[in-house]
Amino acid sequence: MKFSSQIKPISYLKAHAAEIVRELGEKREPLVITQNGEAKVVIQDIESYEQTQETMALLKILALGTRQIEEGKVQPAKDVIKRLRMRAGG
Known part of the structure; x- marks a missing residue:
């Protein structure tokens, strides 16, 4: 996405x-607002913002899972299921 057409001064x-x-x-494209010639803020519609937040949350979960795998903090699913069944008495 090119932001060059979506840059406006604060007076605009x-x-x-x-x-x-x-x-x-309508466009669902962010708008960059400048002040004294410098980019200061980005504004966007609420749906795009919410989608961005959801994406960030999923990426954080993915990064956490990847880190746990790298640190060896995971167990095979079959072992976990077996342990849960033993706790439940089955």
Whole structure:
């Protein structure tokens, strides 16, 4: 995704807030806001934000699982199932 067309100064945000909110919902592309010529914030529609958060959570879970495998903190599923069945009396 190219952000070059989605960069606007803060004065544009102030003058076109309602239009920006509508376009963010339609296009689902983030908008970079600059202040004094420097990128300061990124705004995006709520659905995109929620999707990003869910993706980040899944990536964290994946990274944790990978680290546990590397550290040898995992056991074969058959061993775990056998132990659970023994606890349950079966």
